[in-house]
Amino acid sequence: MDIDVGPVDPSVLYEQDLHVSSAVWEGQERGLLRCQEHTSLLHQWKLTDEQVKLVDKAGFGYFRRIGPMSLNNSLISALVERWRRETNTFHLSLGEMTITMDEVALVLGLEIDGEPVVGAKVGDEAALDICGRLLGKVPSAANKEVNCSRVKLNWLKKTFSECPEDASAEQVKCHTRAYLLYLIGSTIFATTDGDKVSVKYLPLFEDFDKAGRYAWGAAALACLYRALGNASLKSQSNICGCLTLLQCWSYFHLDVGRPEAYEVCFPLALLWKGKGSRSKTDLTEYRRELDDLDPSKITWCPYEKLENIIPQHIKAKLVLGRSRTTLVCFEKIELHFPDRCLRQFGKCQPIPQKVKRRDRKNRRLDDLDTSMSLACEEWAERRDNIMDSPAGGCVDEGAYMEWYARISITKLYREAFLETQVMNMIACMRESEEAAAGISLEKLAPVEREVVESVKDTLANYLTFGGWQEAAINSGNGYGKRRRRNEQTPANGNDISPVFLDKET
Structure with missing residues (x-):
């Protein structure tokens, strides 16, 4: 993806x-x-x-x-x-x-x-x-x-x-x-x-x-x-x-x-x-x-x-400096949002x-x-139109940051973001593994028991280094596929490689 x-x-x-x-x-x-x-x-x-x-x-x-x-x-x-x-x-x-x-x-x-x-x-x-x-x-x-x-x-x-x-x-x-x-x-x-x-x-x-x-x-x-x-x-x-x-x-x-x-x-x-x-x-x-x-x-x-x-x-x-106003220079009109x-x-x-x-x-x-x-x-x-903090004291900084995380982009360095994505994927797999481990197999039908066992085995496999590395490259972040479509180095000579995939866990 x-x-x-x-x-x-x-x-x-x-x-x-x-x-x-x-x-x-x-x-x-x-x-x-x-x-x-x-x-x-x-x-x-x-x-x-x-x-x-x-x-x-x-x-x-x-x-x-x-x-x-x-x-x-x-x-x-x-x-x-x-x-x-x-x-x-x-x-x-x-x-x-x-x-x-x-x-x-x-x-x-x-x-x-x-x-x-x-x-x-x-x-x-x-x-x-x-x-x-x-x-x-x-x-x-x-x-x-x-x-x-x-x-x-x-x-x-x-x-x-x-x-x-x-x-x-x-x-x-x-x-x-x-x-x-x-x-x-x-x-x-x-x-x-x-x-x-x-x-x-x-x-x-x-x-x-x-x-x-x-x-x-x-x-x-x-x-x-x-x-x-x-x-x-x-x-x-x-x-x-x-x-x-x-x-x-x-x-x-x-x-x-x-x-x-x-x-x-x-x-x-x-x-x-x-x-x-x-x-x-x-x-x-x-x-x-x-x-x-x-x-x-x-x-x-x-x-x-x-x-x-x-x-x-x-x-x-x-x-x-705290005036919410409009700045003008001939045809240029820009908004000032302190x-x-x-x-x-x-x-x-x-x-x-x-x-x-x-x-x-x-x-x-x-x-x-x-x-x-x-x-x-x-x-x-x-x-x-001089701006000030709302009346009633300080606001909840946590609420602001939660809002900001939804409306903004805080990471531009791509490798760091990709590594975070892989780590999040691993965390989700571990949660799924724990949930699967808590399922009682005694009351399940044979077919259902077989499905649960298969899920456990798959998660255990991917949570090894080789398994999650393969998942990250082939399906987890889409980067490997994109690299294979773009083998040539960009025109300016900058080459971005997924270095984090070579790190040991």
Whole structure:
């Protein structure tokens, strides 16, 4: 028989057939994701004092300090396998966790309270006009510096990375807008095509004071949620968005692949500056570590000891981390569900509300406009929807875990799961053997006595090492049959063998 990896109750994880975990369980490894965050050249921008002041006004004063970050592709790929876009949370062995808005403010230093990051669509001609007006220069379509209203990051750096000493006030603004467009295009709004950024963001930097009133952190989280959701599909091979935020979140919460931290400073991403590149741990090993997480490996509230270095104006808005609201970034609309992860706020975790299914297909333009309007309304009410534990004290954690085991998938490392299946099968056989041994044969008819004796003999045979090994391969878990149908090693060279079947009892 084939393995049913779950979930037992598909009402929450209703997209399991599309999820990468379903491919993992079929032995169809996709290998490491290609990480599309391009921070390696940020240090080549030379900002004047006047430019730094404008960047601060626009809301990126802390964020610009982070600069280039090294990424651990294996860890990121393993985390993505646990992400579910139905709930916008990681499904780990001890429950759900997620990246919340307060963590964006703490880790990146971006504003999470303010106007939603929205604007008009920009066509090709309009994109050139906007560049001419706000950058003072126009990229060349002939030289492929602009395409489909997106400009190349390399053109921005080559043209604007160093502001002339004798630049006018308007030139300083143009160079600063170019830097900000490059900064967001290579980090929080990075896309899968990697080397381009949409001109649609540029009008948001026309007025630097107004730019500082946008909730850039909420928009960054919306884009990361969308990127994680897309990358969690088995059809995908790369991931974009602010992967620095994803990696730092993991280092703060999970003792998996965590390097030693640098000196504490703000924004908190600087604790892991330069950490994480070229890890010797592969994806399979990280997958196993995430399977085997125990309470000692999870830090639910990692920021409590860092309060002294957090700026007061950041602290005042951290309550929004518990806002059940809608995050918006232009056409991207994502739901923020802190009520599914209240333990990250030091609170008891109840069984969360049901999540409404999202129809991601056949969305007409007018439907999107309606959704955007509703999303902005929900965002405006963000402070009215702060989540807390239910009244009446702590809830039964056992009930939560029982519910969670039904609706989730807690094991992705396939060999470990197969071994568990075999052990469960053996336990059932032993129970059956004990039950059969308790049957009195005296009052049975000869035919019935013969059947019971046959059952006892069969169970005794299979409970020897050779017997249960043969049962496991041929009928118990279906793995042997599947291996014989797929003798070739997967394209990426990863070969998964049922090692546990060779162990002695």
